[in-house]
Structure formats: structure tokens, C-alpha cells
Amino acid sequence: MIALLRRDLALAIRAGGGFGLGLAFFLIVTVLVPFGVGADTALLGRIAPGILWVGSLLACLLSLDRILALDWEDGSLDLLATAPLPMEGVVSIKAFAHWITTGLPLVAAAPMLGVLLNLPGPGYVWLFVSLALGTPALSVIGTFGAALTVGLKRGGLLMSLLVLPLYVPTLIFGAEVARRGAEGSAVQTPLLMLAGISFGVTALLPFASAAVLRINLR
Amino acid sequence: MSLWEYANPVKFIRATDRVLPWISILAISSLTIGLVWGFFFTPDDFRQGSTVKIIYLHVPAALMAINAWLMMLVASLIWIVRRHHVSALAARAAAPVGAAMTVIGLATGAIWGQPMWGTWWAWDPRLTSFLILFLFYLGYIALWQAIEDDDTAADLTSILCLVGSVFALLSRYAVNFWNQGLHQGASVMRAGALAGDTQERVSNVFFLPLMVCIVGFVLLFVALVFLRTQTEIRARRTRALIAREHAS
Numbered sequence: 400m401i402a403l404l405r406r407d408l409a410l411a412i413r414a415g416g417g418f419g420l421g422l423a424f425f426l427i428v429t430v431l432v433p434f435g436v437g438a439d440t441a442l443l444g445r446i447a448p449g450i451l452w453v454g455s456l457l458a459c460l461l462s463l464d465r466i467l468a469l470d471w472e473d474g475s476l477d478l479l480a481t482a483p484l485p486m487e488g489v490v491s492i493k494a495f496a497h498w499i500t501t502g503l504p505l506v507a508a509a510p511m512l513g514v515l516l517n518l519p520g521p522g523y524v525w526l527f528v529s530l531a532l533g534t535p536a537l538s539v540i541g542t543f544g545a546a547l548t549v550g551l552k553r554g555g556l557l558m559s560l561l562v563l564p565l566y567v568p569t570l571i572f573g574a575e576v577a578r579r580g581a582e583g584s585a586v587q588t589p590l591l592m593l594a595g596i597s598f599g600v601t602a603l604l605p606f607a608s609a610a611v612l613r614i615n616l617r
Numbered sequence: 618m619s620l621w622e623y624a625n626p627v628k629f630i631r632a633t634d635r636v637l638p639w640i641s642i643l644a645i646s647s648l649t650i651g652l653v654w655g656f657f658f659t660p661d662d663f664r665q666g667s668t669v670k671i672i673y674l675h676v677p678a679a680l681m682a683i684n685a686w687l688m689m690l691v692a693s694l695i696w697i698v699r700r701h702h703v704s705a706l707a708a709r710a711a712a713p714v715g716a717a718m719t720v721i722g723l724a725t726g727a728i729w730g731q732p733m734w735g736t737w738w739a740w741d742p743r744l745t746s747f748l749i750l751f752l753f754y755l756g757y758i759a760l761w762q763a764i765e766d767d768d769t770a771a772d773l774t775s776i777l778c779l780v781g782s783v784f785a786l787l788s789r790y791a792v793n794f795w796n797q798g799l800h801q802g803a804s805v806m807r808a809g810a811l812a813g814d815t816q817e818r819v820s821n822v823f824f825l826p827l828m829v830c831i832v833g834f835v836l837l838f839v840a841l842v843f844l845r846t847q848t849e850i851r852a853r854r855t856r857a858l859i860a861r862e863h864a865s
Binding site: 402567571 | 763772
């Protein structure tokens, strides 16, 4: 398992792995928003938590097809399927590697981009916490979507259509935590719900992803 | 004699062929009676005027939009457990019908909302979760169409249906939390109505035509699903024949 994790991380970080692309996309989206809605700092401060959440969600989505597509093409997925490691373990590790290479940088960068959007002071901590709790769920759900569409030639667009509705609950509670945090009101309820969704999908969804992947590898 | 006999495509087609004309006639007549009764022979509401009459389309369509997804869920489960092809094809056949019902529900709601709420659209929990349900339908249909191999497509879409159901429910309660509603709560028939308390449901003047419309929509859905499933079975058989022709 650890070997697989190290292999995926190495592949992602070395040249051609696309590491940092998601981060750059996040930066661009955040920079583009003020051009779209105007430079009114009060307005930007109010919508900043939502923008940052949607931006990181899109950045996550952009990198999903890298989770499985390359391994599918060169056949290493077939090798992994015959390995003693169960498929559930493989998809969990894949999702974890995706989170480390995409989710974690996003979490780290979000507070800095918050400065650009004039995020109110108390919002930084809660934005960081909500993203740190929520991005693993995004990676796990995304792995399910990637597993569903892995055999298709132009699966990218279809995957977005499948994955985005599944992201709705995570986005609602994640953005709610960040928004309430920025306003300085109590965050406990949405925070608990977000944690529940995150842990719940991490525990259960790999089974569905593995089942889907086995069907696709048939 | 059990229900599973109809998992045989030949028997399914024979049985549905026998009942389909009756169901269609019943659906058409009850829809005609219900809609004409509702539109022309019911009084205007005290507050809402004649706009109240859209209820005869809105409520049945919304009801069927949810029940179509439930039917797909059951059919997907049957496919996963018992591998009956008819079941998978029925789920496939029901999806566009359900999506159409969702659109009817959303559109009639918007048309009613414009004069009543003063807006075509509000980010109300019920409206929002219906929109999300529509997105789930779109994804489900798109996945069916994208995959060439029939059995793989049936397997993948049924798992998507199961996972999607859980997430659709989650979204339903999440949007409840996210925004307070403008849409009225249950008002056609509340729990007390079952005990015979007429204060707990809509007055008979509106209630009876509405029930006829709901029955009409249910029958319409059943007829469409039967017909579309038959078409799917025949299309697959044709493809198999053509493939055999090419092979020999």
C-alpha cells in the first residue's frame, strides 16, 4: 500500500505529472472573479468564502481524470487488479494520493488567496478548517466518478456531469462553515455535518468505486 | 406463477402487449377527465384566483418525478441481485420519462411562482433539490448513452443510481439546512387526513380532480415505461440479429 502511495506521489510530482496545475487554476479563478463582479472590497469580502470553495472544487474536478486514466492506458491498473491488495485499498490509496497532490496544496493556498478577496479576519481559520475537512471528501467522490468513466474515450465532460451533483452536500456545508466563520457566528452544526459527510464517504464510497472499477476492468 | 416470470423478455412483451392498450386508454381518459374537470369545472381559489389550477399538472408531475427515480432504484437493485435484463432496461426506459416529469414540475412551478411569489425562481430547498434531481437524471442518461457494452452500462448505471440516491437524499436535507423555504409544506393531504379529518386536506372541490390527475399521471408513466422497455428489448434483439448476420 505504501509502495503504491509513493509511486503515485512520485508520478504526480515529477515532470508531466501535472502537479501544481490545479493550484494554478485555483489562482486564476480567484483572480478572475473580481474582474467579473467588480473591485468592491466589501462585496468581495462577503462572497470570498463561497468563491474560494467553488474554486477549489473546480480545481479538484480538473485533476480527477489523472487519478485512474493514465494507469488505465498503460495497463498498470490491470496489474493492480491482480495484485494481492484488494481493489478497495487501491482506490482508497489513489484517492489519498490525489488529496495529497491536489487537495492539500489547495488547503494551504486558500488563506493566501483569501487576502486577495478581502476575506474578513475570523474567516481564515474556518476557511482552512473547512477545506481541510472537505477536500478529502472531494477526492474520494471524485475517485468514484473517475472509476465510472475510466473506460470511456472522452470521459472528462461526462465525469463532470456525474461528479458535480455528488459534490453538492459537501459544498453546501463546507461553504457554510467558511461563511459563518467569516461572519463570526457559530459554526458547530455545519462543521459537524461536513465532518460527517467527509468521514462517511471516505469509509463507504471506496466500496462503490472498487465495484465500479472491477466492472470496467472485466 | 410468480412475478419473476416476467423477467423473461418474451413473456414480458406478451404480457405488456395485452395490458398496454387498456392502460393507455385509462391514462388518456383519466388525464382528460381530470384536466378538463380541474381547468374548467372548479371554482377559482379565494386568494390565488385561477392560477391555482396549475396544481393539476404540478403536483402529479412532481410526484412522478420522485417515484420514477424510486422505480429506477428498485429496478437497479433487481438487476444487481438477480441479473434480469428486463429490469435494467426498464430502469433505462424510465429515466427520460422521469427527467421529463422533473422539467414539467419545475416549469409549471415557475409559471405559478411568477404571479404568486413575484419570481420565476427562488433558491428554495424544494426547488433546489428538484434541480439537483434533474442533474442526477441527466448524468444517469448520459452514462447509459456513453457506454457501448450493454451489460457494463447496466452495471455502472445501477451503481450510479444507488450512490446517486444516497447523495440525492443528502442534498435534500443539506439544502433544507442551507436556505429557508418559500415553497409551502405538505398541504394537499396532511397526516390527519387519513384519520378522516377533512380540515387536514384540500377541499373536495379541488381534491377529487387532483386525485384523478394523479391516477392519470401514474398510468401514463406505467404505459410509457412499458412501451419504452419493449422498444429497448426489440432494439437489442435487432442488434443481436444483425450481429449474427455479420458473423455468419
